Amino acid sequence: MKILGLSEKEAAESREKFGSNRLSEAETESFFDKLKDNFGDPMIKILSAALLINVIIYILSLMGFVSARVEWYEPVGIAAAIAIATLVSTFSEYRNENAFRALQEEASKILCRVYRDREIKEIPSDDIVSGDFIMLGAGDRIPADGIIFEGDIKTDQSVLNGESKEARKTPRPENAPDDEDKTDLLCPYRVFRGTVVCSGTAVMTAEVVGDRTLYGKIAGELRQEDDRESPLKVKLSALAEGISKFGYMGGVAIAAALLIHKIVSAGSFGAYFAAGAAGIITDLLDALILAVIIIVMAVPEGLPLMIAIVSAMNMRKMLADNVLVRKIAGIETAGSLNILFSDKTGTITKGRLEAVVFADGTGNEYGSIDRMPERLGRLVSLCIAENSTAVMSGGKAVGGNATERAVLSFLGETSAESNFKKLCVLPFNSDNKYSASSVEGSGFRGTLIKGAPEKLISRCTHCFDGEGRKIPFDENIVNGKIDALAGRAIRVIALAISEEFLSEDSGALPDGEFTLLGILGIRDEVRPESAAAIREVRNAGVQVVMITGDRIDTASAIAREAGLLTGEEKELTLTSNELAELSDEEVKERLRDIRVIARALPSDKSRLVRIAQELDLVAGMTGDGVNDSPALKKADVGFAMGGGTEVAKEASDIVILDDNFSSIDKAVLYGRTIFNSIRKFIIFQLTINVSAVAVSFIAPLLGMDNPLSITQILWVNLVMDTLAALAFGSEPALSRYMREKPKSRKEPILNFYMKTEIITGAAWVFVLSLVMLLTGIDTSSGALNETGFIGRFFRSYEGGGAEYLLTGYFSFFILAAVFNAFNARTEKIYLFDNIGANKGFLKVMGMITAVQVIMTYLGGRVLGCYGLNLREWAVILIMALSVIPVDIIRKLIINKKTGG
Numbered sequence: 001m002k003i004l005g006l007s008e009k010e011a012a013e014s015r016e017k018f019g020s021n022r023l024s025e026a027e028t029e030s031f032f033d034k035l036k037d038n039f040g041d042p043m044i045k046i047l048s049a050a051l052l053i054n055v056i057i058y059i060l061s062l063m064g065f066v067s068a069r070v071e072w073y074e075p076v077g078i079a080a081a082i083a084i085a086t087l088v089s090t091f092s093e094y095r096n097e098n099a100f101r102a103l104q105e106e107a108s109k110i111l112c113r114v115y116r117d118r119e120i121k122e123i124p125s126d127d128i129v130s131g132d133f134i135m136l137g138a139g140d141r142i143p144a145d146g147i148i149f150e151g152d153i154k155t156d157q158s159v160l161n162g163e164s165k166e167a168r169k170t171p172r173p174e175n176a177p178d179d180e181d182k183t184d185l186l187c188p189y190r191v192f193r194g195t196v197v198c199s200g201t202a203v204m205t206a207e208v209v210g211d212r213t214l215y216g217k218i219a220g221e222l223r224q225e226d227d228r229e230s231p232l233k234v235k236l237s238a239l240a241e242g243i244s245k246f247g248y249m250g251g252v253a254i255a256a257a258l259l260i261h262k263i264v265s266a267g268s269f270g271a272y273f274a275a276g277a278a279g280i281i282t283d284l285l286d287a288l289i290l291a292v293i294i295i296v297m298a299v300p301e302g303l304p305l306m307i308a309i310v311s312a313m314n315m316r317k318m319l320a321d322n323v324l325v326r327k328i329a330g331i332e333t334a335g336s337l338n339i340l341f342s343d344k345t346g347t348i349t350k351g352r353l354e355a356v357v358f359a360d361g362t363g364n365e366y367g368s369i370d371r372m373p374e375r376l377g378r379l380v381s382l383c384i385a386e387n388s389t390a391v392m393s394g395g396k397a398v399g400g401n402a403t404e405r406a407v408l409s410f411l412g413e414t415s416a417e418s419n420f421k422k423l424c425v426l427p428f429n430s431d432n433k434y435s436a437s438s439v440e441g442s443g444f445r446g447t448l449i450k451g452a453p454e455k456l457i458s459r460c461t462h463c464f465d466g467e468g469r470k471i472p473f474d475e476n477i478v479n480g481k482i483d484a485l486a487g488r489a490i491r492v493i494a495l496a497i498s499e500e501f502l503s504e505d506s507g508a509l510p511d512g513e514f515t516l517l518g519i520l521g522i523r524d525e526v527r528p529e530s531a532a533a534i535r536e537v538r539n540a541g542v543q544v545v546m547i548t549g550d551r552i553d554t555a556s557a558i559a560r561e562a563g564l565l566t567g568e569e570k571e572l573t574l575t576s577n578e579l580a581e582l583s584d585e586e587v588k589e590r591l592r593d594i595r596v597i598a599r600a601l602p603s604d605k606s607r608l609v610r611i612a613q614e615l616d617l618v619a620g621m622t623g624d625g626v627n628d629s630p631a632l633k634k635a636d637v638g639f640a641m642g643g644g645t646e647v648a649k650e651a652s653d654i655v656i657l658d659d660n661f662s663s664i665d666k667a668v669l670y671g672r673t674i675f676n677s678i679r680k681f682i683i684f685q686l687t688i689n690v691s692a693v694a695v696s697f698i699a700p701l702l703g704m705d706n707p708l709s710i711t712q713i714l715w716v717n718l719v720m721d722t723l724a725a726l727a728f729g730s731e732p733a734l735s736r737y738m739r740e741k742p743k744s745r746k747e748p749i750l751n752f753y754m755k756t757e758i759i760t761g762a763a764w765v766f767v768l769s770l771v772m773l774l775t776g777i778d779t780s781s782g783a784l785n786e787t788g789f790i791g792r793f794f795r796s797y798e799g800g801g802a803e804y805l806l807t808g809y810f811s812f813f814i815l816a817a818v819f820n821a822f823n824a825r826t827e828k829i830y831l832f833d834n835i836g837a838n839k840g841f842l843k844v845m846g847m848i849t850a851v852q853v854i855m856t857y858l859g860g861r862v863l864g865c866y867g868l869n870l871r872e873w874a875v876i877l878i879m880a881l882s883v884i885p886v887d888i889i890r891k892l893i894i895n896k897k898t899g900g
Contacts, residue, residue, distance in 0.1 A: 003133050003149075003203060005115025011129045018130035021144055021209040023216050023646070035090045044082055051078045086308075112143050115203075132206045138399055140197045144206040145182065145213045147172045148189045151202025154401065157195045158549065159625035159645050160214060161185050161602065166198050166401070182207070183214050194626055194645055198401040199389065218626050219647040231618055231636070232307075232332040232675070235749040239682075242750075253697055261700040306681045306725035307674075313729055314670045321666050322642075322658040330653030332678075333637040334664075335671020337542045338617040338742045339591075341608055341631070344548035344555070346641055346659045347622050348534070348562050349524040353402045355410035356490065357521040359481045361463020361473050369411055373468030380517050381411055383448040383495045386420055387437040389427070406522050407450070407493060420444075424502040426509070436509055438501040447498040447510055453482055453519060456494040459509070460516040473516055482519060489557030490521040524558075531563045533662035538563070540668060540738040543592065545608070547600045555598040564595050575599045579607075587611050605631035616745050622656070622664065624648050639664055665738075672737040679749065681728040683757050683824040688716060688817045690762035695769045703779040707769070707809050709864050715855075716814065724821060727844035731825065732837035753827065753894060760890045761823065761883060765816050768879050772812065776805045793875045797866065807856060807865045808876045814852045815880035818845050823887040831884070 006014065039048070054075040110125040113135040120135065125143035128134065134143065136153055154166040172189040184190060191204055193215040210216055263269060311332070315325045325331050345351050358366045358380065366372050369381055390397045390404040397405040420441035428435035434451025449456060463473040482492050495517040500510035534544055546564055548555050556573050559565040565573070573596040579587070588611055597604055605621060609631050612619040621628070621635035624644025632638030633651040640652035641659040649655050656663045692708060699706050708716075750758075775788035784802040785791035797803035822831040825841065835841065859865030868876075 003115045004118050005133050006129070006131055007117050010131070011116065011127075014129040014131050019210045019212070020126065021128040021206075022126040023219060024211050031090060035086055039086060044086060047078060047082050051075055051082065054078060110141055110143065112140075128206055128209060130206055130209050134204050134206060136191075136197050136202045136204055138197055138199050138201075138401070142191050142193055142195050142197065142204070144204075145190070145192050145208035145215075146204045146206045148191060149203045149205045151200065153191075153200035153202040154198045155191060155195045156198050157185055157192065158627070159194050159196075160192060160218075160627055169202065185214075194647075199404075215626055215645075215647065218629060219650065231336040231743065231745045232329065232678075234745060235747070239749050257697055257700040261703065264703075306729055307678060309725050309729035310674050310677045310731075314674055314733075317733075318667065318670050321663060322656065322660070323663050323667050323670075324642075324655040324657055325653070326655060327653045330637050331667070331671050332674050333618065333671065334620065334654065334667040335669075335673070335675050335737075336618045336743050336745070337620045337637065337668060337671075338744075339543045339545065339612050340537065340620040340622070340664070341545050341547055341605060341635075342622045342661065342664075343624065343628070343641075344546050344550065344558060345524060346624060346643065347656075347661050347664075348530045348546060349526050349558065351643075351659060352524065353406035353522050354525055355406050355520050355522050356525065357485070358410070358518050359478070359485075359521070360466065360518040361460075361478060361516045362465045362471075363477050363481050364466045373464070373466065375468040376464045376517065379444075379464075379497060380495060382420070382439075382444065383450060383497065383517055384408060384411055384520075386422065386439050387435055387448040387450050389435075403493070403522065407520060410520060426502055432508075434509065436502055445499070445501075447500060447502055449496045449498060449509060449514065450493060453478070453492055453494040456496050456514065457516065459514045460496055461513040463516040463518070470515065478516070478519060485519075485521050486553060487557055488523075489554045489561065490523045491554070492519040492521050494519050526558060526561045527660060527662075529660065529662040531561065533660075533665040534563045536665050536738055537668060540672075541741045542668065545594050545597065547597045547605060547608075549600055550598055552596075552598040555596050559596045571595045573598065576601050576604050579604055584611055584614075588615055591615065602627035602630070606634055609634045618742070618745050620664075624659075639667070669733050669735075669738055672740065673731065673733040675743070676737055677728050677731045679751075679754060680731065680824050681725065682749065683754050683761075684724060684728065684817070684821050686758045687761035687765070687820055687824070688813075690758060691765035691769070692716065692813070694762065694766045698766075698770070699773070702774070704773065704777060704782065707773055707806055708813065711863055712810050715863060716817070723844050723848055727821065727838075727841040728825065730838045730840045732834055734834060756890060756894060757823065757887065760887060761820050764883055764886045765813070765820075768812070768816070768882070769809070772805070772809055772879070776809075777802045790875065794872055795869070803864075803866045804868065804872065808868055808872050810863070810865065811852060811856055811868065811873075812876040812880050815849065815876065816883050818848055819880055820883045820887070821845055823884060827891065829888055829891055 039045075058075055111122045112125050112128060113120050114123055114128065115121075115133040115135075116123070125141075128143050130144075132144075133149060134146075136142065136151070142155070148169050148171045150171055153169050155169055157167050167185070168188065169191055170189055176189070180187070182190065185192065193213040211220055311328050314331055315328070318325055318331070342348060356367075358369070358372070360366075360372075360376060369377050372380065384407055388404050388408050389401075390399045390408045392398075392408065392411075397408040399405075420439040423438040423440060425438075426432075426434075426436040428451070432451070433455050434449060436447050436449045436451075438447045439445075457475055457478060460473050460475075462470050463478075465471050485492055496514040497517060498510045498512060498514050500512050502510060537544055544564060546555065546559055546562070548558070550558070552573060552575055556565060559573070565571055570593040572590060572593045574594060576597065576599045579597060582590070584607075587608075591608075591611060597608070605623070605628065609619045609621055613634075613636070618636045620637045620639060621631045622639040622641065623629070623632050624641035626645050626647045628640075628644075629647050629651040632640060632648060637654060638652040640649040640655050642649075642655055642657035643659050654667055656667075692713065696706050696708065772790045776785055776791040776794060777783070777788075778785045782802065783800040784794060784796040784805055786796060791802075791805065794802075794805040794808060821841075822845075825831075825838075826833040855863055856865045857867045
């Protein structure tokens, strides 16, 4: 029957009635939506609350309700810190999301051959409508759900069901029921969107298009699932809560200390309260302002900015390494992985079949056809070239299925003589498991046979030896070779010849005896870099579980070659059926020992991710098919392959553009780099903050004003910390991070090492602060103590004031933080460890120092700075520099205790 197809008018009516074939896109967040979400960061919330209080107090001070003024630049500074941090992170994520959308758009530009208006037209798959007649050929991706109208094809449905076995599809019989299940993947005449034609040609009728296809339904369900909080967010929330408590307690304590100081200065409680309510209210408001400032001081304002900067920088580096980060939290989460469930095909292996070895009937192996004896090589070349549905074009095999292309590619540049006449052809089918071609020419008359060894070997009586001579055949030799190759994950195809011709009527192989040419070994090769990458990931403490649809013996061989199976006693290799027989509790007990899941079903992946998460593990998943998407979405970090389906990439956090396991290794390294950089910055900033809070608390109790003014505190937090975020954000990815143990999801971000460094550094700065203040200032008058230990090195200001010493103290505080930054950036004794890979660190610290020196002379009343001479600079430089040897001593003690 001649196919006329729909007219353009009928196509438009169908589109109106049944909908477009374009899949609804996942609702994308606008730039401002992402910006709004980033304001939910726990640190940003604390800063926003502090900003609000500052604004209120500033307004009250302008209205005259409070005597103490909050300068306009104080709330502006906090607002700037919030704005910069949120904008940087939002812009980075938004830019990568746009890159991802471009990638998806490019992947979806598929042209289909459709019957329209009595002719065949090529149109985009999005323009397909229900009722269209679509031509299908080998390699085509089916654009809609429908039925086979005419023809005979085999399809790869693994993107939907994970089953690698090709499914044969033939025309729908006339007596097929009308109420049949239109989502039955096993139906012999139904084809589905997203699946691929492996061989044959056919015409299909589109029935279901767009979101109503099986492919579209799975994509729609994924969009409704909520993401689990990232490990970093969990850790930062806990840190924010701890810092809030510290800040609130410090603020209350300092406010109380200030009030006590006022009472003591008045002489007694009675005298203080006798001064009147107005004075008490003023003092309470002053104490509140100070408390707010202390809370702001306790919160590391630069941390959100630092996280945004380090994530943005590493996102760019990762893209250069073929890793596209869709969600900014995905980077750090990759560094926290405890367990990774990985596909085999295309990730650990190359994802394409290759003919890797040929063995003759006596067991001799040949790596290429030109190494065979001349006669044997000629016959093998002939048997492959004249008995194949694939053809050579442009130096590579095209057409046919993956196996046919792999077999033909074994010929390489060698080609069989082309002056052969084909007399009869017997195509391959899954029932017979062989194909044959009767030919004559150039001195050869007979049948060339290719197929499953179990179908051909028993018919062979002779073979060729290493010299190309025809000798009697010993079946045991070849069977032993087949078993040996199976242990290397190599499946084989037998090649044989017969002197008789095919009978066109019988549809079977010729009668009589065959001569075996040999067996051709085919496999999906393990990527050369996969074994090294897997070893690196495993050394990092990440358990890797390979999930594949292969038989267990093939899967085990691949796993051994890739380094997943090392011969350890507890290593487990399970089939999907064996996994199904175990309860969740039994799987939890054995999960740590599982290395391979063979004959896996899509449901196995989601189940394993769920069980790992119930054990509080950070679970990763790789995948490329629609069937992988639920597990990719459910995992803490989903890695989609760049060559995979759009739905899989939509469900992922990270897209591996080169489909290579080594890129996952890089993602883990970058994730750990980010986490370590964040920890370094926290050490740096909390050391400053804790020492500042401690000094601000003790000063009123000692009868003196806070040595750090509100403006100076904001200068420390907003100027220096912002620049420091840039310095720590550029830390290099060090290979030693891959030797660290994975971090538990609930592990606090502050570990023992960090606490000792923060406490030691803050305590030392606090002690030096007390020495400088108590021996430099007369607490009874506030004047310079010219005979004190430190006071003697500083000049007195007008009327004997201590302004120069307080200027020196402010500079000491800044310089101590700068030198402590060198302590924080490495756990090594050698402070310049890998500094060449982060030259920006030296530039930033040099800039902070230079700005501080300049502001010492130009700051005036705004910053409370009045300039210093060389002797005064020498004193504060020596004091600030002392933080380095103190921390080196701490490192030596810690390393000795921990064996580091």
